[in-house]
Amino acid sequence: MNKLAEWGKALADVFMPRLCPVCGNALVADEPYICRACLAALPRTHLEDIDFNTMEQLFAGKVPIERATGYFYYQKSSPYAQILFDIKYRHCPEMGQWLTAHAARDLRASGFFDDVDVIVPVPLHPSKLAKRGYNQSDYLARGLSQTLGLPVVNALLSTHAHGSQTRRGATDRWLNAQHAYALRSSHGRQLANKHILLVDDVVTTGATLEACSHALLTVAGVRVSLFTLATARLD
Numbered sequence: 001m002n003k004l005a006e007w008g009k010a011l012a013d014v015f016m017p018r019l020c021p022v023c024g025n026a027l028v029a030d031e032p033y034i035c036r037a038c039l040a041a042l043p044r045t046h047l048e049d050i051d052f053n054t055m056e057q058l059f060a061g062k063v064p065i066e067r068a069t070g071y072f073y074y075q076k077s078s079p080y081a082q083i084l085f086d087i088k089y090r091h092c093p094e095m096g097q098w099l100t101a102h103a104a105r106d107l108r109a110s111g112f113f114d115d116v117d118v119i120v121p122v123p124l125h126p127s128k129l130a131k132r133g134y135n136q137s138d139y140l141a142r143g144l145s146q147t148l149g150l151p152v153v154n155a156l157l158s159t160h161a162h163g164s165q166t167r168r169g170a171t172d173r174w175l176n177a178q179h180a181y182a183l184r185s186s187h188g189r190q191l192a193n194k195h196i197l198l199v200d201d202v203v204t205t206g207a208t209l210e211a212c213s214h215a216l217l218t219v220a221g222v223r224v225s226l227f228t229l230a231t232a233r234l235d
């Protein structure tokens with residue numbers, strides 16, 4: 001950024017302060033989305049450092065997964081939940097992209113992303129996409145791709161319009177997510193024998209990720225790992 005642009009941005013921050021979604025304090029010029037203090041205090045899960053962690057246990061016996069992690073803990077009452085809300089509903093998916101780019105730098109040393117070939121976002125049903133205007137998981141995948149230098153492939157289709165997942169019971173959600181995702185027919189050959197990183201914003205019951213994984217595993221030789229920006233406490 002040149003001096004003038006920097007000065008302009010600083011001035012804009014004075015008159016139209018951008019606020020940290022977590023603490024509500026005004027952001028300074030080099031804090032693009034979340035303030036430094038809140039980012040440092042992010043309730044990280046560190047699940048990637050644990051063998052057979054709680055997220056991997058969630059899928060055990062349901063679908064064969066290589067590895068799984070969520071970057072931070074999601075709790076409804078936590079001010080950090082606002083990040084997920086803003087990404088999904090308040091037209092701020094760029095914050096998600098920025099945060100997953102950061103997460104990828106943070107997690108890279110753990111080896112979590114080693115030997116992953118391609119990143120696949122969980123798709124949004126076309127009717128929801130039309131309403132919201134974007135798929136937040138696309139942005140999360142893009143952020144990971146930015147840091148890891150891996151391609152993003154939109155290999156999945158959402159085939160059923162399902163109602164708001166948040167209002168349904170666990171069994172209902174599970175039933176609803178079954179068969180709701182399918183592989184785009186043109187992507188089978190491209191994904192054969194690849195280690196796929198499937199990406200979503202948050203995991204609660206795991207039904208969506210399970211259904212998407214099943215769809216990906218119909219391709220020969222595919223292995224699937226899971227990354228979510230956040231996860232409910234699963235223990």
Ligand SMILES: [Zn+2]
Binds near residue numbers: 034037
């Ligand atoms: Zn803050």
